[in-house]
Amino acid sequence: MFPSELFSARTLVLLNAPLKHPRSLFLNISLWTKPAYRMPNTSTRQKHGRRTRRRRRADPARNELVSSSLESAQQCLFNQDYGTAFAHYLLVLNLAPVFKDFARESFRFTLFKWAEELDSLGRIQYLFDCYEQALELFPDDEVILNSMGEHLFRMGFRDEAAGYFHKALKMRPDYPEARENFYRVANWLVERWHFFMLNDHGRNQKYQQAIQKAVQKGCNTVLDIGTGTGILGMCAKKAGAAEVYACELSKTMYELACEVVSANGMDGSIKILHMKSLEMEVPKDIPHRVSLVVTETVDAGLFGEGIIESLIHAWHHLLLPPKRGENEFGEQSATGRVIPAGATVFGMAVECTEIRRHHRLCVTKVGGLSMAAAGELHSPVSCSSEPDDSMEPYTTERLSRLPGGYKPLTEPFTALNIDFNNVQELEGLSSREVQEIRLPVIQQGELDALAVWFQLHLDEENSLSTGPQEDTCWEQAIYPFHSAKGFVLKPRDELIVEVSCRDAYLRLCSVAVLRDGHKIRLDKLMDSQYPVSNPNPEAELCSALACLQTDQSQARDFCMLECSEMALLNNQDYHQSFCTALAKLISQLKVKCQNQERGSAFQPGPAVATRCASPFYVLDVSEGFSLLSLIAASQGHVKAFSSVEKKKQQEVLKRLARSNNISEQHLEFWLNNTEDEQGMLQRPSREKLWSAIILDCVETCGLIRQKLMEKASLARCLLEEGGRIFPGKIVVYGMLVESETLLLESAVQGQEPTLGFNIAPFINQFTVPVHVFLDFSTLECRHLSESVELFVLNLMDANANYINREVKVQATSAGRITAIPFWYHIYLDEEISVSTLGQASHWKQAAVVLQQPLEIILQKKMLGVNCM
Incomplete structure (x- = not known):
């Protein structure tokens, strides 16, 4: 059997967190046993040659220091005093580089463990100092380079992380961890929409035509804001602009744009700046104001990339004033303009099961557990007209690719018009009054979301549409409706939608429905007060009106889950399969215990009786919110350990446990024990191992999780005889x-x-x-x-x-x-x-x-x- 140390919270963290570093416990055992080492240069054998070289004299004091420091490093490593061990290894390897190959693996392990401690303590600068010291000793060590990149990536330094991953791959092209990490960071640095956008010939051509037309009309100086690869700036130069400037915040994209511009023979004629346009000044960064700004800093919700703020700044500091007619000499004065010139935003109400299951709870039971006590669960996307920093104003989807499709419940409506060449309009956007729009319902369906797209007016002749029927590189913005049971709209209803831009984000909110002359406030509906559909319209209307008289002052329990977690919660097949498999395993283990008990009836002893009397232990190390521990605890005679870490989510599980008659003693949140370094999961017996360990094997994106097989190997060591890992294959x-x-x-x-x-x-x-x-x-x-x-x-x-x-x-x-x-x-x-x-x-x-x-x-x- 394994000692109780195997059950420490720190050991269990290895199962729950991605394994980033070598964690073998067998680290050159000889390093822990040899008290001292003979220095290689103390050999007494003479070297013969044409000319006898003067050998370096051995320094006994130096050798003794190296030997004692190496022994101290090994002892500190054995005692898990990684900081002191790291300091000793640094001293040894700096004084005696000949030990580098011998101590490389132990040094790596010490570095990684010490870095983990520094990371947990928030001593980030010291962590990177240690890596820099390590790389001075091992500048070409691909494992250390890759680990350095991982720390940088987790802390948001993506450009720098990419450099370390790339260097690790140069050292060892077949290094899978570095290759996977480089692919991951590449997805962040150059998002996939860049490829689709650049492959969109129609979009590129319309921008080119608008830019060429503006330059021919006298816009001779151009600034490309958010240049990306530099294509719009190059269009301006090719059209004949005398001066072209471009700015790009991303270091990776800035360097990429410089390469592209140079390869196209324009490196001397386009000045690219690595900075935000909001930081640019005249004449510090560009010599004078420009006559044309081109940009495509728009997302699916139009304003999400900050185009309003950047254009207001440009009009005040970087652009010539807008057109004002002739000057005193009867000449047309130089004026500024923006491409795109403006935009029109459209929207419509839709029914869509795929959107629904990612944003609100759609089921009443999960794995045999009643969800009635769960409280309000929904995604972190808020459609409220009131800004909330903890919530996203919208999400994005490509409606044409949603499984099951979508049903339009209203005709498309115009939500907003904006003129990018009118600075007063841009400045007044956030203070616009909330606009109330009434939308006639065209067919019956459950209200799941408002879908939004826009038409980008490049100039008077050229425009781009991001509509769901268009072959475009843009997705559509989705404003989900969060009522737990949804709301069924019917023909002759009118949906009332509020449109606002209070914080320079476009916000749409479904607030009410007009039905038979009565106004039903959608934000006042409670789960138990309004059915999804009702064959009796009179009863349905009475129910809706009754809810308006209900005391709404009582606060509801609310918990926010990620969209993928909501979809998981709504996946009934997944949870029912786990419920059946867990019940089957527990039943088998109970039979095994009973058979052992009967087999020892003629040789009574406490061991078997104790084992059968104690509960079966199930460990769930799923990432994020998971009900599997609670489903395990519902099997009876089971104590389940959950990996859910957020307090509000733990409260949801506790409420569900109480409402489903599961004792809270049968559910424990083991990550709560990791604050204490010596914290142990209390077990009734040192001999007891896990009956089942649930691993989270597949990421939502569709890939196997990193280091899955290493986690499985560790999990197998912690299983009791007859226990199982879920999944097994x-x-x-x-x-x-x-x-x-x-x-x-x-x-x-x-x-x-x-x-x-x-x-x-x-x-x-x-x-x-x-x-x-x-x-x-x-x-x-x-x-x-x-x-x-x-x-x-x-x-x-x-x-x-x-x-x-x-x-x-x-x-x-x-x-x-x-x-x-x-x-x-x-x-x-x-x-x-x-x-x-x-x-x-x-x-x-x-x-x-x-x-x-x-x-x-x-x-x-x-x-x-x-x-x-």
Whole structure:
């Protein structure tokens, strides 16, 4: 059996947190046992050569210091005094570099453990000082470089992190951790929409036409705000602008723009500044005011990237004044203008089950547990007209790709018009009065959200639409409706929507419904007071009116969950599968205990009786909010340990436990014990191990979690005989497809879409071969094969796994293989499984996108796929 130290909270953290560093306990045992070492340069053997060299005289004091410091480092490491051990190792390796290869692994381990402690204490500067000292000793150590990058990335220094990951890959191109980290940071530094946007030839051409027209009309000096790759600035220069300036805040994009501009022969004629436009001054940064500002700092909600603030600043400090007519000599004075010239925002009310299940609780039971006592649960997206810094004003979706589609409940309406060439209008946007719009309902359906898009007016002739029916690189903004049971709109209803911009964000809020002359306030409806639908309209109206008389002063229990956590909570198949598998395991363990008890009836002893009397222990190390611990505790004779850390979420579980008649003694939040370094999970017996450990194996984005197999290996050591890891096995499935969409979203496809400018080779350095957050059910693609099993990960039996596997895939039709989408069947045991591909799944899928598409002809149907 394992000693009780294995049950410390710190050990359990290894299961819950991503494993970033080597954690082997077997660190050159010889380092802990040898009291001293002979220095290599103390050998008495003479070296012979043509000329005898004077050998460096041995320094006994120096050797003694190195020897004693090395011994101290080993003892401190054994005692888990990592800070002191690190200091001793620094001294040893600086005085005696010959020990570098010998002590490298132990030094790495000490550095990583000491860095973890410094991180937990918030001593960030000291943490980085330690890494810099380590890299002075081991400048080409790919593991240390990668770890340094991980710390930088977690703390938000993404550009710097990318540099360390890239260097680690240069040292060791086959280093999987560094490669995965580089792909992750590349997704942050160059977001995937850059590729789709640059591949949008129609969008690029319309911007080019508007810029060319403005330059030809006399806008001879141009500033490109948020230049990205520099394409709009290059359009201005190509159109004949005398002076072109550009600014970019992202260091990565700034350096990328400099490379692109240089490669297109414009490095001497376009000045690029690494700064926000809000920090720019005349003449400090640019010599004088410009006559044209071009920008595309707009998101799906139009104002989310700060275009209002940047344009107000530009009009006051960087742009020539707007057109004011002729001067005293009858000449047209120089004026300033902005592209885009303005925008019109549209919206409509929609019913959409996919939006609904990501933003509010849609089920009454989860895994056999009644959710009545859960209180108000919804996503962190607030549609309130009142600003709330803790909530997002909207989320984004591509409506055309949502599984199950959507149903328009109203006609599209105009929510807002804005003129970017009118500074007074821009300054008055936040103080505009709240506008109330009445929308006739055109068909019956449950109100799930307001969907918003806009038309960007580049000039009088050119415009771009981000509407759901357009083939555009933009998504739509989604303002979800949060009422727990929703609200069914009917024809002849009028939906009242409030539109405001109080904090320079566009905010839309569904506030009321006019039905049969009565106004029903949607923000006053309580779960139990208004049904989703009612066949009796009179009874429905009375119920709605009655709710207006109800005392609303009583505060409701509210808890915010991430959108993915809400979708998980609404995934009934997932929770029911776990409920069945846990019940099956507990039943088996009970039978085993009873059999052992009967077998020892003729040899009475306390051991078996104690084991059967004590509860079964279940550990849930899922990330985020999880009900699995509570589902385990509901099986009876089980004590469950939850990884839920947020206090409000713990309160939800406690309320659910009470309402489902589960004693709070059967539920413990083990992460609460980690504040005490010596904190131990109290167990009735030192011999007792876990009956089940629940691992969170697949990220919502569609990828296997980092270091899953290492976590599984640790979990197996903590299981009692007959215990299980959930899931026990993961089977990876895939399919060959032809998808132009995935190509357009993964890399710039040549120079044609980018107006002939040479951009692709530079931005495609940040191409990531795995496309995540993919919905395979709505992906535009042609299937070129049936689904096939690609790989199996056995978490219960490491010997059953293989390192790589070649799979022969039977092609079913001719075409170009551009990608291999993949998903998982997650086996809780041999009979019970859940799929990440189902319509109710809270997981998305992922796909490997081929850099060079592969042609298939009908005569050549078999294709080998190498799975690593």
